Amino acid sequence: MIPQTQRILIVDDEPKLRELVKAYLSKEGYAVEAVEDGVSADKYLAENEVDLVILDLMLPGEDGLSIGRRLSQQKNLPIIILSARGEELDRIIGLEMGADDYLSKPFNPRELLARVRSVLRRCGTSDQTSSTELNSSMSFGPFKLDVEKHQLSKGQQDIPLTTGEFTLLRVFLENANRVLNRDTLLEKTKGYDHSPYDRSVDVCVGRLRKKIETDPAKPEYLRTIWGAGYLFTVDE
Structure with missing residues (x-):
């Protein structure tokens, strides 16, 4: 079981996917909150600290790339980008704006979990000796x-x-x-x-x-x- 101090914010406008990912990661021991757009994400982050943001590109209102760029610059938060389009250009743009990883929809929840663990390990204390x-x-x-x-x-x-x-x-x-x-x-x-x-x-x-x-x-x-x-x- 991983520490509860590892907190994740999911920003995705698809209710079923949002709740599925929240339930899956919560079962793995993470403290997870899920919101549907950038406005809700900003409101939550103004009152709470998180260790990782899972961010969909295609959002109503402010798009995911704009939100991700802002969060990366202002809060230096680790970000995993999700995209239904799966285009290489989206991936490159997402990484250039500061995202730490990128995953195309649909995806296996276990793959997302591996990415989450990897990103959190890189930004936290590693078990590896160096x-x-x-x-x-x-x-x-x-x-x-x-x-x-x-x-x-x-x-x-x-x-x-x-x-x-x-x-x-x-x-x-x-x-x-x-x-x-x-x-x-x-x-x-x-x-x-x-x-x-x-x-x-x-x-x-x-x-x-x-x-x-x-x-x-x-x-x-x-x-x-x-x-x-x-x-x-x-x-x-």
């Missing part, structure tokens, strides 16, 4: 990553990271100066079976470069090694 357990911070160039607080800073400037960006940057720093291919990165950051066409790592790399590189088109730290993967370069 080199950063002995080091609460990691540095490269003028940047410092506080592992415990999930914060990136450059001097006195704080640089906000989504859960996915933090996890990917941490993996790169733990494997600095080593080429990592996409499959390895997906395994280390997602922790579940993935499609060979999953581009979420590439999207997240693009977002990271905008935050740490002087010129994202000519990266100094996070370089693409064509045909092999990515190399995060840190001075020894």
Whole structure:
């Protein structure tokens, strides 16, 4: 049984699906609330804290992408996007706006549960032993990553990271100066079976470069090694 402190907000305008997902996740031990639109989500979040938002793209009024972008920027909440369209463009846009994962409808509740556990594990305390357990911070160039607080800073400037960006940057720093291919990165950051066409790592790399590189088109730290993967370069 997982701790009740892990709270989830579902935002979906389909009553049957909303209640089904709520019941399934509640049975697994999560504290779950479900609302139908962005207005209700804002009202709930103004009075309650949550650990994860499951957000449908196709909502009445304000659409899911707009809501997700706002929540990611204002509250830095982990977000799993749901979409009935299942189009690759929707997936890419969702990931670019800061979502941590994406799931197409219809889906198996067990798959959603695996995604939920993975995202919450990445943004919380991991059971896996890593080199950063002995080091609460990691540095490269003028940047410092506080592992415990999930914060990136450059001097006195704080640089906000989504859960996915933090996890990917941490993996790169733990494997600095080593080429990592996409499959390895997906395994280390997602922790579940993935499609060979999953581009979420590439999207997240693009977002990271905008935050740490002087010129994202000519990266100094996070370089693409064509045909092999990515190399995060840190001075020894």
